[in-house]
Amino acid sequence: MYDRGAAVVQSDAFENPGLPPHRPRQTDLHPEKARRAERQVVGWFLLSMLGSVLAIVAYIAVPIESGDMGTVRFNNLFLGLGIALALLGVGFGGMHWARQLMSSHEVVEERHLSRGSEKSRARAVEIFQLGDEESGFSRRSLIRNTLIGAVALLPLPAVVLFRDLTPSTDPVAELSYTMWKPGSRLALDPSGTPIKASDVTIGSAFHVIPEELSEIGHNEGYLDQKALAAVLLVRLPLDRLNEQPDRAGWSYDGIVAYSKICTHVGCPVALYEQQTHHLLCPCHQSTFDVTNHAKVIFGPAKRALPQLPITVDDEGYLVAQRDFTEPIGPSFAERLGRVDPEHVPLSSAADMENRA
Template sequence: MSAEDQSAPHEPSTESVVVYDRGAAIEQSDAFENPGLPPHRPRQTDLHPHKERRAERQVVGWFLVSMIGSVLAIVAYIALPITPGDMASVRMNNLFLGLAIALALLSIGIGGMHWARQLMSGHEVVEERHHTRGSVASRERSVEIFRLGDEESGFSRRTLIRNTLIGAVALVPLPAIVLFRDLAPAEDAVEAIAHTMWEPGMRLALDPSGTPIKATDVTIGSAFHVIPEDLKGIGHNEGYLDQKALAAVLLVRVPTDRLKEAPGREGWSYDGIVAYSKICTHVGCPVALYEQQTHHLLCPCHQSTFDVTEHAKVVFGPAKRPLPQLPITVDSEGYLVAQRDFTEPIGASFFERLHHVDPEHVQVSAPEMETRA
């Protein structure tokens, strides 16, 4: 090949590429052959029936170990109770509970992987891409794929593996059920939040100092975070936080001409001063934001808004009930005091509290309870 031929432009081609190397033209194709799938290599369990049975027994064994772990978690939780103030009991409970739950979950995972690697169909397949639009043919094909998957996995055929897997999966949630159930109060859930520390004549005090509040201290537009005066006499190891969470109150004063009090509840306020539970009726967050111009209370968690001038009714947000109102008055020294406890359970709404009215409280009408619940 002459130098003139080498210097001539070469027309590009989509089929081949010409490469010049040391004066020699080597034509290389830009396409490559489909290598295909490697030859199928049968597993030992495919060749030897006794190894297949041994692998099946191993899978069953792992699922049985998972069942044992689930039972041990419940036993550890009951046999190693947590003693208040004893950190050693907390560590022992957490250690053995965590080990048992880990054993239950890990055994299911190992058993499932061993089943897939040793017993399920090991043939390599290629699935062509296709449109995802559903059709009668695609639905029929889906059913066929499920049937084929059942045949290849042996889910219906290997009844021992299937039953032990179902048993292991069924037992795994039991420790969680036991743990979560124990988080609830031992007594009736409604009764646990139906009564607070507020009693007739108990003074309203500032949170957290515990200083009693006089009616003259509350100006229009102000908001006070309030606790019962007797709360300061309860130690932190005696349920201080629990009692405070139930009895926390927000105290607000609005112009008397703005109040819209329902019949029978006119005496629940004093000279425009009203008191409402601080616990939101949505999910129990603290309602702590007060807007002076609109006289609205706002829950910062999910923006539930309550109208102070109309018994804290809901004007916006996911809350479904007004904030429970604490009836208040003043004593002979001018200090604000509670007339009685709340007339209904405080806190988030749930179905058990429907129609719940304590006979010691002021009765609330059935339609109003229906609305509040």
């Protein structure tokens, strides 16, 4: 508690100095300088349009050739220069327009409620119209039209780049078949050493690739084939393995093999929990139950990991019985309706009919 009568009234507080006097710019005083500034703004917007076009042309005219890092550097160089010109042209043009041609009068706007009265809302419309008049957006048609053109062309390089990320061929065919074939030995990644069933102990997990993958060079699609065929090999106690009747012969003595590519967005499912026998995708935490055909038990993934049917050869090495029976990787709409029925297990085929 304190005595309010002892409060001190400040008499030497700073007074509001107000706004400084308006200083007209050269473009306000000389019409010819205003016209020159207008031409400069138009020039920046035209440069932005040119940069957008150059980015698209550079992306097409300087293709990336497999194995040639020089083409990668040149493609990135010219593509980056085009996009930089497009962005800088819009940015510098807009700043020059605001600094030299738009109204430079300083104003103070008092804070008000989020929704004003009808009178204040009508006043807001008047202010918007005044701003349009002061900026010259409607009156300076050349600046307005070049700005619209620059902004319209600016997204085109991104559209071209993102469109080119999709496969040029049928995605179903690209993702439905891998290097795995009957008799392909399972080999350690990246050494390529074949794996015997006796090497896989309970609780262990191996990152596996086809043995034939080592015969492919990096310039011949090595990484693409590896991304399709990557497998995670796990051994479980037989009493923990719950197999469907149509997949009873897909494992060997508790050893199961599943695609390493997550069915959500394609991240590598590389984390294995020995106690729970769960596979975890580190990207978005989708969790798959190895004891039940890698079905999804948590996370955004919508379907189980595709299983690779395996067995052993005469020398005791683990081999594939055949390729995956469904497309690997993220789910997509065409997967259900366009997959070869002979390439799909009975359970999946029935699921397709039910969804249809």
